[in-house]
Amino acid sequence: MTNQIYGRLHDVFEDIRVVSLRGHSKIDYYYMPKGLFQTFLSYFIPGSYTFMTVSEVKKKYKGLMVYSVESIEKIIYPRKQNPLIFYDISLIKSQIQNLITKDCPKLFLDLEMSMPPYRFYQNFESEIIQYGLVITNPQGQIIEEKKSFVRPTKTAEISDRTKKFLKVSQEEIDLGISAKEFIEMLSWYFRKNRPMVFVWGQNDLIELRKACRINHQIDVTLGVQIVDLLKLHKTYFGLKNDLGLQNAYNLYSSEPTSEKQAHDALEDAVMTQFVFESFRQVTLGKRVVDTTLYK
Secondary structure: OEEEEEEEEEEEEHHHOEEEEEOOOOEEEEEOOHHHHHHHHHHOOOOOEEEEEEEOOOEEEOOEEEEEEEEEEEEEEOOOOOOEEEEEHHHHHHHHHHHHOOOOOEEEEEEEEOOOOOOOOOOOOOOEEEEEEEEEOOOOOEEEEEEEEEEOOOOOOOOHHHHHHHOOOHHHHHOOEEHHHHHHHHHHHHHHHOOEEEEOOOHHHHHHHHHHHHOOOOOOOOOOOEEEHHHHHHHHHOOOOOOOHHHHHHHHOOOOOOOOOOOOHHHHHHHHHHHHHHHHHHHOOOOOOOOHHHO
C-alpha cells in the first residue's frame, strides 16, 4: 500500500539516497532507488515543495526510519507570485498526449540485427539483417506493411547464434536486399510521407545510424521525428525499469500470451503499432491499465 504525501524539502543525503521533508510538525525521511534519485537530484533544492507517492510503512535504513519512494509527481520552488515548477508529471503527461495524438502519418519500425559468433567475436560489429515497418494514415488506419531480410555489408555470413536465435537461414539472408537499398528505401518513405517514426527502445535507432556509417550513407534519421515509445511508457507510468515489447503487448491485450517474442521484424512492428494505439487511448482517458506488475 502507498500514500501520497507532500512537504518542504529539508535536507538531502546524497551518499545514501535519502531526502528529508518537513511536514506540518515533524521531519520525515524518504529513501529512493538509485535511478529515481539520480533523475531528480538536480531538483532537490532545500525549501522546494515535493509531492511523492511513498510506502505506507517505515523501515530501518542506515540508522534512519525511512519511507520508500515509489514515484515523484511534482517539485515546486516557492517564489512569491511566480513559483518555479521544476517537475510536474501532469504537465508531462499532457505533452505526451499532444505528441502521440498529433494528426500525421506514422511509421512503426522494427529491426533485427546479426549476433556475434560463439567464438572469435572480438572485432564483431552487429548489422541490420531484417526490417519490418507499418505505416498508418493520419486517421490511424494501416495503409502499408512491409518486411525484408537485409544482406549485411561487413560480415556476409551470419553466425550460428544468429541463425538459432532468429530462426533464419543464410539462404534467406542472401535473398534479401542490400543494406544500401534498405537505407535508400527508408529515406524514400521518410521523404514521401513525412511520418512521425516510432521505435521501441533506442537500440534500433543506434543500429540504423550505424548502418548509414558502415555503408557510407548520409544519416537517414536527420530531420526525422523519431519517438521512443518505450521511453514514453516509462515516463508516463513512472516505471523504474525498461518494459519489454512483449510485456507491453500483454499489458494492453485482451488475450495476453506467455509465448516468447518471435523476433520477426514485421510481427514486432505490428505489435508496436498495437501498443501505440492502446497507449494513445490511455492518454486520452479512454482506457485504464494496471502497471503495478512492472513497477
